[in-house]
Amino acid sequence: MEGKVTWRQGMSFTGEAASGWRIPIGTSRDHGGHDDGAAPMELMAMGLASCSGMDVISILKKKQQAVTDFEVKFQIERAKDHPKVFTHIVLEYVVTGHSVDPAAVERAVELSTTKYCPGYAMMKQVVPIEVKISVLEA
Structure with missing residues (x-):
């Protein structure tokens, strides 16, 4: 895996993956930023949730479950x-x-x-992760 982050201004960067996808990275004004991108630690949290979420939705599709909506919510203490x-x-x-x-x-x-999920496997080595599941009828 390769990629890079390029400084734009102040505390603002653009992250670019080898796939060509770009994402704005920044921080809030009260931390010296411009409120123009997701903070790095937010990206780590979103990466964990989406990594596992992709597995779950893929498995549920293979099990022919009639899913109409799906989300992985996260709450993180620091x-x-x-x-x-x-x-x-x-x-x-x-x-x-x-x-x-x-x-x-x-x-x-x-x-x-x-x-x-490699994101989950890495994170669980350094921080406790609690899992909750909610199944709702559409």
Whole structure:
């Protein structure tokens, strides 16, 4: 995997992956930024949630579950002192659909968090991750 971040101004960067996709990276005004991009730690959290989320939705599609909406919510606590690392992560998988089997969702999340998601595998080595699952009828 290759990529780069290029400084734009102040505390603003553009991140670019080898695939060519770009994303604005920045920080809030009260941290010296311009409010013009996602903060680096936000990107790490979104990366974790989307990495696992892609596994889960892929598995649910293979299990022919009638999913109409899906999101992975995250709540992250950080240390008060620098470097303000993540100290606790809660991931909530919210699956909405027609007669979605809760056991299928639980198994999909289990496979993601124990076998497939490299983001989860890396993060769980350094911070406790709590998992919650909600299955809602559309």
